[in-house]
Every structure is written in C-alpha cells, then in structure tokens.
Amino acid sequence: xxxxxxxxxxxxxxxxxxxxxxxxxxxxxxxxxxxxxxxxxxxxxxxxxxxxxxxxxxxxxxxxxxxxxxxxxxxxxxxxxxxxxxxxxxxxxxxxxxxxxxxxxxxxxxxxxxxxxxxxxxxxxxxxxxxxxxxxxxxxxxxxxxxxxxxxxxxxxxxxxxxxxxxxxxxxxxxxxxxxxxxxxxxxxxxxxxxxxxxxxxxxxxxxxxxxxxxxxxxxxxxxxxxxxxxxxxxxxxxxxxxxxxxxxxxxxxxxxxxxxxxxxxxxxxxxxxxxxxxxxxxxxxxxxxxxxxxxxxxxxxxxxxxxxxxxxxxxxxxxxxx
Amino acid sequence: xxxxxxxxxxxxxxxxxxxxxxxxxxxxxxxxxxxxxxxxxxxxxxxxxxxxxxxxxxxxxxxxxxxxxxxxxxxxxxxxxxxxxxxxxxxxxxxxxxxxxxxxxxxxxxxxxxxxxxxxxxxxxxxxxxxxxxxxxxxxxxxxxxxxxxxxxxxxxxxxxxxxxxxxxxxxxxxxxxxxxxxxxxxxxxxxxxxxxxxxxxxxxxxxxxxxxxxxxxxxxxxxxxxxxxxxxxxxxxxxxxxxxxxxxxxxxxxxxxxxxxxxxxxxxxxxxxxxxxxxxxxxxxxxxxxxxxxxxxxxxxxxxxxxxxxxxxxxxxxxxxx
Numbered sequence: 001x002x003x004x005x006x007x008x009x010x011x012x013x014x015x016x017x018x019x020x021x022x023x024x025x026x027x028x029x030x031x032x033x034x035x036x037x038x039x040x041x042x043x044x045x046x047x048x049x050x051x052x053x054x055x056x057x058x059x060x061x062x063x064x065x066x067x068x069x070x071x072x073x074x075x076x077x078x079x080x081x082x083x084x085x086x087x088x089x090x091x092x093x094x095x096x097x098x099x100x101x102x103x104x105x106x107x108x109x110x111x112x113x114x115x116x117x118x119x120x121x122x123x124x125x126x127x128x129x130x131x132x133x134x135x136x137x138x139x140x141x142x143x144x145x146x147x148x149x150x151x152x153x154x155x156x157x158x159x160x161x162x163x164x165x166x167x168x169x170x171x172x173x174x175x176x177x178x179x180x181x182x183x184x185x186x187x188x189x190x191x192x193x194x195x196x197x198x199x200x201x202x203x204x205x206x207x208x209x210x211x212x213x214x215x216x217x218x219x220x221x222x223x224x225x226x227x228x229x230x231x232x233x234x235x236x237x238x239x240x241x242x243x244x245x246x247x248x249x250x251x252x253x254x255x256x257x258x259x260x261x262x263x264x265x266x267x268x269x270x271x272x273x274x275x276x277x278x279x280x281x282x283x284x285x286x287x288x289x290x291x292x293x294x295x296x297x298x299x300x301x302x303x304x305x306x307x308x309x310x311x312x313x314x315x316x317x318x319x320x321x322x323x
Numbered sequence: 324x325x326x327x328x329x330x331x332x333x334x335x336x337x338x339x340x341x342x343x344x345x346x347x348x349x350x351x352x353x354x355x356x357x358x359x360x361x362x363x364x365x366x367x368x369x370x371x372x373x374x375x376x377x378x379x380x381x382x383x384x385x386x387x388x389x390x391x392x393x394x395x396x397x398x399x400x401x402x403x404x405x406x407x408x409x410x411x412x413x414x415x416x417x418x419x420x421x422x423x424x425x426x427x428x429x430x431x432x433x434x435x436x437x438x439x440x441x442x443x444x445x446x447x448x449x450x451x452x453x454x455x456x457x458x459x460x461x462x463x464x465x466x467x468x469x470x471x472x473x474x475x476x477x478x479x480x481x482x483x484x485x486x487x488x489x490x491x492x493x494x495x496x497x498x499x500x501x502x503x504x505x506x507x508x509x510x511x512x513x514x515x516x517x518x519x520x521x522x523x524x525x526x527x528x529x530x531x532x533x534x535x536x537x538x539x540x541x542x543x544x545x546x547x548x549x550x551x552x553x554x555x556x557x558x559x560x561x562x563x564x565x566x567x568x569x570x571x572x573x574x575x576x577x578x579x580x581x582x583x584x585x586x587x588x589x590x591x592x593x594x595x596x597x598x599x600x601x602x603x604x605x606x607x608x609x610x611x612x613x614x615x616x617x618x619x620x621x622x623x624x625x626x627x628x629x630x631x632x633x634x635x636x637x638x639x640x641x642x643x644x645x646x
Contacts, residue, residue, distance in 0.1 A: 060396070094429030101427045110395065111428055118415050121385045125392020125400075132348070132374065132398060139392075152415075155385035162380060317426040318465060320433030320488035 008279050011053055011211060013288045015045040015267050018069045020296045021078050025068070025085055028300070029246045034085045038099050041069040043209075043241035046266035047172050048073050050214025051140060054222065058137035060108050060130075062123050064144055065100035066240075067112025074109040076102065078299035088306035095309045096317060108137075116177075117147040120156030120169075127165035127231075138225045139167045140218075146177025148191050157233070161198045164230040168221050169195065171235045172208070178244045179252040195233030208236035209264040212273065239264075324507055330500035332474035333439075334363045336481035337401065339510065341371055344399060347485055350377035351386055351403025351439075360405055361441060361500055383413035387438060391421050391490075394436040399485060407442035407494060408452050410460070421490035422465025434490045437481070443496040443534055443584055444632055450620030453628070455585035457533075458594070460492050461561035468561040469515055470494040472536030474504040476559055479513025487515060496534045496584075516563035520572065524552035527642045528572040528579045530595050532558040535582035535614075535633070542638035553580075553642055561591060566598050573599050577608040578645040582638055587615035609645040614638050 003011075022040045029038045041048070048069035055061065063070050071081050076092050084091030085099055092102050103111030110126065113119035123141035130137045147153055148171060160167050171191050175182050183189050195202035201224070205217045214236060221232045243250045274280050327335070341347045348371075349364060355378040358365035368376045379386050383404055390402035404410045410417055421434045444453035461468040467489055471477040477495070484491040521536060522543055529539045536557050543553050554576060556569045573579050579599055581592035592613035599611060617631040 092429070093427060093431070096429050097427045103428045103431055105428075105431045110432070113420075115415055115419060118384075118388065118420055121388020121416065122392040122395070122420065124385065125389035125394070126396050127392070128389055129393045129396035129398050132393070152384050152388065155380075155382040156388065158380060159382065159385045159389060163377075317430040319467075320425050320430070320435070 005279055008274055009284065009288060011049055012270055012274060012285060013292060014049050014073050015270060016289055016292045017078060018045045018072050019267060020292050021072060021081060022068060024296055024300060026246065036098050038246045039066045040242040041066050044172060044174060044238045045069060046211040046214050047208050047236050047238050050211045051218050054215050054219040055140060057108060058135060060110055060126055060137060060139045062110040062119055063112055063142040064147065065112050065114045067100065067102050070109060071102040074104060074107040076104050078296055079302045082299045083303040083306050086303045088303055089309045090306040117143065117150035117152035120152050123167055124156045124159045124165055127167040128163060131165055136226060138222050140170055141167055142170045142172055144177065145171060145173040145182050145191050146185065148194055149185055157198050160231040161200050166225050167231045168225055169231060169233040172238055173235050174238050174240045192233055192235035200231050200233050202233035204235040206237050208238035209266040209269055211266060211270050324505040326503050327474055327506050328500060329474045329477055329502050330361065330363055332478040332506050333481055333495065336478040340482055340485045341375060347399045348375040349401040349403060350379050352379055352381055352405050354378060354403050383409050384416050387413040387416035390436045391416060391434050394434045395432050399435050401437045401439055401485065404438060404440040406452060407440045407456060408454050410440055417492065418460065418463045418466060422463050426465060433488050435488045436490045437484045437493055439493045441495045441497040443498055444621045444628065445498050447623055447625055447628060449623045453621040457494055457561055457585055458590045466562065467491040467515055470533040470561060471559060472533050472557050475506045476513050478506055479511050480515065480559060483512040483515050499534060516560045516565050518559060518565040518568045519557050520554060520568050521557045522555040524554040525576055526551045527553045527645055528576045529553050529555045529582055530569045530579060531582035534584050538633060538635050538638050539582050541635045545639050546642055569595065570602055573603055574606045577606050579611045580614060580641045580645060582614045582633065584616055584633060586618050587613050588618060590615060612641045612645050614641045
C-alpha cells in the first residue's frame with residue numbers, strides 16, 4: 001500500500017509526538033510529578049508506528065509495559081496519556097493504571113501489561129476469540145527480547161501453533177532485558193530462532209529503525225496470518241536510547257555503543273527519507289514539529305489541571321458485575 | 324427434585340450453560356477426548372465438538388491466560404485446572420492478571436472467566452497433590468472464589484459463575500464428586516457471595532464450606548442424638564464473603580466453631596473468627612474454635628493422612644468444647 005504525502009506526514013507526526021511526549025514525561029518524572037516506573041520508548045518509535053500504520057482496524061494490538069508509543073499511535077490523545085502518567089481521572093485508564101497500563105479498547109488496543117511475558121498467553125486467547133467467532137482479525141502481540149526467556153512465552157507460543165491461532169508474535173529486540181544484554185540472557189541470540197522450535201514461520205528485521213522496512217515486514221506477516229496459515233514470529237532489531245526506566249544509571253552499556261545507535265535515530269532516518277525522496281520539504285516537517293510541541297504543551301497543562309480520582313471512586317472498578 | 328451426584332450437578336451446569344450460550348466453551352487438560360479426569364465433561368466433545376471442548380497442553384499459564392484473553396474479547400471461557408495444586412503454576416494469571424484487568428484499565432475490559440479446579444486431600448496423593456489453599460486465592464481483591472458444599476449449590480453456583488462478568492475461581496473437592504443430594508429441576512442460579520444456613524439449631528454456630536459442610540452435617544447428626552442442636556452456616560463463596568447469616572447465628576447461639584479443610588494459619592477460619600469478634604465480641608460466651616488440617620505437608624500414609632485431616636469427631640469435640 002503506497003503512502004501519500006499526507007500519510008507520510010502523519011507517520012512522521014506520530015513518531016515526533018512519541019518522542020516529545022516522552023522527553024517531557026522524563027522532565028515531569030524528574031520534577032516528581034510522575035510516580036512509579038517510567039519506561040521510555042525513545043529510539044523505538046519506528047517499530048510501533050510502523051506496526052500500527054499497517055494493521056487493519058480489526059487487528060488487535062497488545063503490548064508490554066513500554067506502551068506509550070503504541071498508545072499514541074492508535075490515537076489516544078497526548079492529553080489522556082500524560083494525564084494517566086500523572087495519575088489523573090482524565091487519564092486513559094482513569095489514573096488506575098499509570099505508565100505501564102494504558103489501553104483503549106475502542107481503538108482495539110488491549111493494553112500495556114507489566115508482568116514480563118504474562119500477556120503472551122492472553123494474546124493467544126484474544127486470537128482464539130477471533131478464530132472462535134470467525135472474524136478475520138489478527139492479534140499483534142508485542143514484547144521485548146527479555147520476555148522470550150520466561151515460561152509464559154513458551155506456553156503462549158506453543159499454544160498458538162497447536163491451535164493455529166491468528167497471532168503475530170512481534171519481538172522488539174532492543175538488546176537488553178533491563179540491564180542484561182541478550183547474549184547473557186538468551187541461549188540463542190537470534191531470538192526469532194526460538195519460533196523454529198514450535199514450527200512457526202519466523203524472520204528477523206535487522207533494521208527496525210527504518211519505519212519503511214518495519215511496515216513492509218509487518219504487512220507481509222499480517223498477510224501471511226490472514227491467509228489462514230496460523231501464527232507468525234517476527235523479530236525486529238531496535239534500540240532504546242534511554243535506560244530501562246528512569247533512574248537506570250546504564251552502567252551496562254559502553255558509550256560507543258550508544259553513540260553508534262544514536263546515528264540511526266528512527267526519526268532522523270525518516271526525516272532524511274521524506275526530504276531525500278522529495279515527498280515533503282524540511283519546512284513541512286518543521287511545521288509538524290512545532291505543532292507537536294504546542295500539542296504536548298497543551299496536554300501537560302490539561303493533565304496538570306485535571307482532578308485526581310475522588311476517594312469515593314476507589315472501588316468503582318473492582319468488579320464488572322454490578323449487583 | 325432429583326437426587327444426583329455432585330459430579331452430575333457440575334456436569335449438568337456446564338452442559339446447560341453451553342447449550343444456552345454459544346460463547347461458553349471449556350478448555351483444559353483432558354477435558355475432551357478423555358472426558359475430564361473426574362469425568363465431569365464425559366460426552367461433551369461428541370456433542371459440542373472440538374471448537375467448544377478444547378484439550379490443552381499441560382501448560383497452566385496458557386490455560387488460564389488464554390481464558391483471560393478470550394474473555395476480554397467477549398467469550399465466556401471455562402478454563403479447567405485439573406487440580407488446585409497446579410494452580411500455583413498459573414498463579415500470575417489467576418491472581419495477578421485476571422482480577423486486575425477491570426480495575427487497572429479503568430473499567431475498559433472485563434474478564435468473565437471461570438477457572439474450575441478441584442482441591443482437597445484424603446486420597447493418598449502426597450503433599451504436592453492434596454492441598455486446600457483456598458484462602459490463598461481468596462486473599463486477592465477482584466477475584467471471586469466459590470466452593471460449593473452440596474450438589475444443588477454446585478450446579479447453581481457454577482451457572483452463576485459462568486454468567487458473572489468477573490473472574491471466578493470455582494473450587495470443587497476431589498473427594499466429593501460421588502456425594503448425592505437433591506437438585507432442583509430446571510434452570511436456576513445460586514447467587515455468588517451469599518451464605519446459607521444449611522441446618523438450624525440453637526446450641527452452637529458452625530461456619531464452614533465445601534468438604535467442611537459434609538463433616539459438619541455428619542457431626543450435627545451425632546450431636547443431635549445427644550440433644551445438642553448445632554446451626555450450620557455454609558459460606559459457599561469465600562470472596563465476596565457474606566458474613567450475614569454467620570453473624571446472625573452467632574448472636575443467637577453465642578458460640579462458634581469454624582470448620583475448614585485447609586491449614587488454620589492465615590486461613591478461612593482465621594478470617595471468619597476475626598470478623599465475628601469484630602462485629603459481635605460482646606455476644607461471645609466462649610472462645611471461637613477452629614477445626615482445620617494439622618500444619619504439615621500431608622503424608623502419603625493413609626492413617627497418618629487421615630490423622631492430619633479434620634474429621635467428624637474433631638467437629639463434635641470442638642462443639643462440646645465451646646458449649
């Protein structure tokens with residue numbers, strides 16, 4: 001599916017929006033306004049933006065705790081994202097979830113999930129739901145390289161093949177599970193090879209910093225699954241420029257390594273592509289960046305002015321069954 | 324009213340609910356071809372087919388996790404964990420995922436999942452296969468925990484659990500499938516979170532549930548021959564816990580014995596006794612007594628095992644102690 005100029009500009013806008021929201025969130029965190037954990041997605045914007053841009057509306061998406069990118073890509077407003085980070089009633093999860101638990105079911109985004117790997121069996125169940133009802137949606141399950149070493153991963157991936165479920169297992173290999181490098185945690189460095197053991201077709205995208213390449217491989221994987229061939233496993237190589245979460249001193253990385261990856265900033269790559277291919281001008285992109293800046297400023301103002309959830313609402317979401 | 328076994332009552336509840344609602348399906352180890360390890364789902368596969376009677380791998384996290392996912396997207400799964408001893412393997416999904424989805428995402432998604440499992444000792448299966456850890460699961464807000472003591476309640480409560488919009492852990496007792504009892508004709512549900520007086524009396528209040536109810540009823544017969552009429556309150560649900568009937572009875576008899584099969588430390592008895600003291604301390608004419616399992620991992624030896632488990636005589640003795 002060829003993209004028009006406005007499509008490119010929209011994708012560029014989303015990537016810049018993720019970046020700005022996260023940079024400003026880091027400031028809010030340092031100012032003590034955001035509590036708990038804050039896992040930034042900076043550096044990985046091409047992955048979620050690419051995935052969300054090629055999925056069909058019926059394709060569900062579920063991810064791990066590094067979820068701000070997907071949240072913004074599916075169209076959750078910066079206001080609702082930042083308000084959630086601040087724990088406000090106006091947050092996308094009404095201040096109950098925080099950074100790691102954003103979702104918008106209306107937009108077919110089934111959330112960030114905070115226990116490593118636990119959402120993989122859940123994703124299999126969501127795919128089962130579509131298979132059971134005869135719908136043609138694919139469940140896209142995103143997780144990090146670290147998740148592939150836990151039992152949940154193996155149980156979920158195995159079940160997907162046994163039942164031939166329409167699920168895309170999408171490993172974002174950012175090369176660290178917290179501070180432990182892949183080769184120190186995983187028996188195989190090529191994570192996608194794990195799918196071989198379950199008879200699931202698999203591949204690896206070496207350059208997950210290039211949104212165009214992400215779109216291509218994800219699109220092909222979704223077509224494969226939609227044609228009834230069962231699950232597919234895709235490993236996308238990427239890199240997080242920040243620590244695992246705020247407060248991570250990053251002693252486990254060499255400076256050279258970080259510098260090398262920063263040269264492949266996904267936003268920079270896309271900027272060069274758009275201008276180089278004469279899709280749009282630098283001025284067009286500058287305008288987008290300014291608009292995003294204003295949007296994020298407004299979102300922060302909105303979030304800060306929003307009310308905390310009332311104490312009288314503490315039990316509101318305990319049970320779905322209201323007697 | 325027909326007199327049927329607990330096994331039949333549970334089987335009938337599942338069958339009727341699957342007939343009533345095409346979104347209800349069952350999955351678990353050996354539920355299909357085998358017909359259920361306790362023969363509860365015998366004949367289901369032939370009648371409902373593989374789509375709705377799903378044999379799973381031995382992978383408890385996948386069984387519960389996939390149930391959560393399917394429930395999130397609109398199905399009404401019944402996930403069977405062969406015995407509660409294996410539920411620990413799926414602990415994250417049972418206590419940390421299913422009960423938290425509704426709250427953590429601000430009410431956006433619910434998990435109408437039933438996890439059926441069987442617990443209890445007395446069959447010489449050794450320490451890892453003979454446990455009654457009900458209180459462990461009842462500890463978690465958001466999860467409903469139900470454990471019936473009669474065939475009528477088993478049928479009504481299981482139907483209610485399947486129709487409930489929240490996750491319900493439904494604990495059966497592996498040594499009770501053969502017991503018989505009157506079951507009403509036709510479709511009915513028994514409300515979750517409502518205790519019931521199963522036998523009226525004025526001497527002592529026995530608060531119990533599941534296998535403890537059987538012990539208590541037998542003890543009541545013996546005591547009756549000595550002119551002691553106990554009142555038996557069956558909790559039926561451990562969470563939500565309805566203390567109403569137990570409290571009313573305690574205020575009438577001023578004495579209470581709590582009977583459970585699990586270990587007493589941090590157990591159901593500890594909870595119930597505390598609640599009675601908190602709400603009706605002035606009504607106590609004797610210290611509340613707990614009858615429970617002795618605090619050891621259950622031995623294999625039959626005589627030792629029975630010695631460690633609560634018996635009818637223990638209930639009789641406890642009642643006489645508080646008189």
